[in-house]
Amino acid sequence: MTENLMLEELFTLRGRLALVTGASSGIGLHAAGLLARAGAKVVLAARRLHAVQTAAAEIAKQYGDANAAHGIHIDLNRLETIPLALDEIERVFGRPADILINNAGIIHFARFLDHDDEAVARIFATNLNGSFAVAREAARRMVKTGGGSIINVGSTAGLRTPGSLAAYGVSKTGLVQLTKIMALELASKKIRVNALCPGNFVTEMHQVFTEHKVDETIVKRIPQRRLGSPDDLDGPILLLASDAGRYMTGTVITVDGGQTLSWL
Numbered sequence: 157m158t159e160n161l162m163l164e165e166l167f168t169l170r171g172r173l174a175l176v177t178g179a180s181s182g183i184g185l186h187a188a189g190l191l192a193r194a195g196a197k198v199v200l201a202a203r204r205l206h207a208v209q210t211a212a213a214e215i216a217k218q219y220g221d222a223n224a225a226h227g228i229h230i231d232l233n234r235l236e237t238i239p240l241a242l243d244e245i246e247r248v249f250g251r252p253a254d255i256l257i258n259n260a261g262i263i264h265f266a267r268f269l270d271h272d273d274e275a276v277a278r279i280f281a282t283n284l285n286g287s288f289a290v291a292r293e294a295a296r297r298m299v300k301t302g303g304g305s306i307i308n309v310g311s312t313a314g315l316r317t318p319g320s321l322a323a324y325g326v327s328k329t330g331l332v333q334l335t336k337i338m339a340l341e342l343a344s345k346k347i348r349v350n351a352l353c354p355g356n357f358v359t360e361m362h363q364v365f366t367e368h369k370v371d372e373t374i375v376k377r378i379p380q381r382r383l384g385s386p387d388d389l390d391g392p393i394l395l396l397a398s399d400a401g402r403y404m405t406g407t408v409i410t411v412d413g414g415q416t417l418s419w420l
């Protein structure tokens with residue numbers, strides 16, 4: 157029963173431990189700060205170890221708690237780094253994460269005919285194989301501790317038919333399907349799995365659109381007429397991560413200013 161809960165309590169993450177991949181910049185870095193604000197201890201993961209360690213130190217300082225955050229190295233292109241990183245989390249915090257924001261990813265902007273093998277392999281290795289392995293390793297550990305919440309960061313590029321993003325779009329469609337299969341198989345283990353699909357957000361990744369001078373065209377196709385900023389994801393992330401979303405699993409939430417509705 158939640159009638160007597162203060163609204164903050166409905167969305168609180170106090171007592172939780174969250175792993176955020178791709179936390180050295182953009183959406184992941186922002187999400188790590190958000191989860192800490194909601195009371196979780198956070199582990200920030202990426203290849204740029206110095207960046208995640210610096211961000212973790214800032215979070216720890218902000219909350220006056222040396223154990224509030226920790227930075228670790230994960231390279232999705234080197235799958236052996238994933239279990240090592242999750243072991244490190246258990247060593248540092250004495251338990252595995254019960255929230256995973258499976259967010260790390262890369263993009264490749266090219267027409268289909270110009271996709272070379274190396275770029276296609278890199279996109280699939282990172283966005284599919286790497287994200288799959290992180291989700292599986294984290295879920296295996298959640299099974300042992302009685303459950304958790306996994307948020308796979310997909311993209312509206314995996315839901316509609318985006319031009320010049322063939323490999324990226326396919327990788328994100330795959331992540332949505334993975335989300336649904338995981339949700340089906342893991343519900344009995346008390347693990348919820350949902351996909352969060354942003355539209356066009358201003359981050360390092362978005363630079364590729366700016367370089368190809370398509371910003372104006374994109375904004376024209378967004379009914380709300382602006383690009384997203386990472387804090388536009390705060391509500392959905394808290395909903396999916398916290399007990400407020402306790403009956404939600406296998407859902408796909410788009411956060412795109414209405415872009416997927418556009419007829420342009």
Ligand SMILES: NC(=O)c1ccc[n+]([C@@H]2O[C@H](COP(=O)([O-])OP(=O)(O)OC[C@H]3O[C@@H](n4cnc5c(N)ncnc54)[C@H](OP(=O)(O)O)[C@@H]3O)[C@@H](O)[C@H]2O)c1
Pocket residue numbers: 177178179180181182183184201202203204205230231232233259260261262282309310311312353354355356357358359360361362
């Ligand atoms: N920005 C958008 O418009 C948008 C829209 C829809 C979906 N998304 C998705 O949102 C997620 C975050 O993207 P973003 O926009 O925040 O872009 P971003 O700032 O470029 O962040 C990408 C993150 O992924 C990490 N990463 C990349 N390759 C990695 C690898 N091999 N191993 C481990 N980490 C790796 C990067 O860290 P290191 O380089 O330090 O490893 C970085 O922290 C991605 O999955 C992206 O597809 C973004």
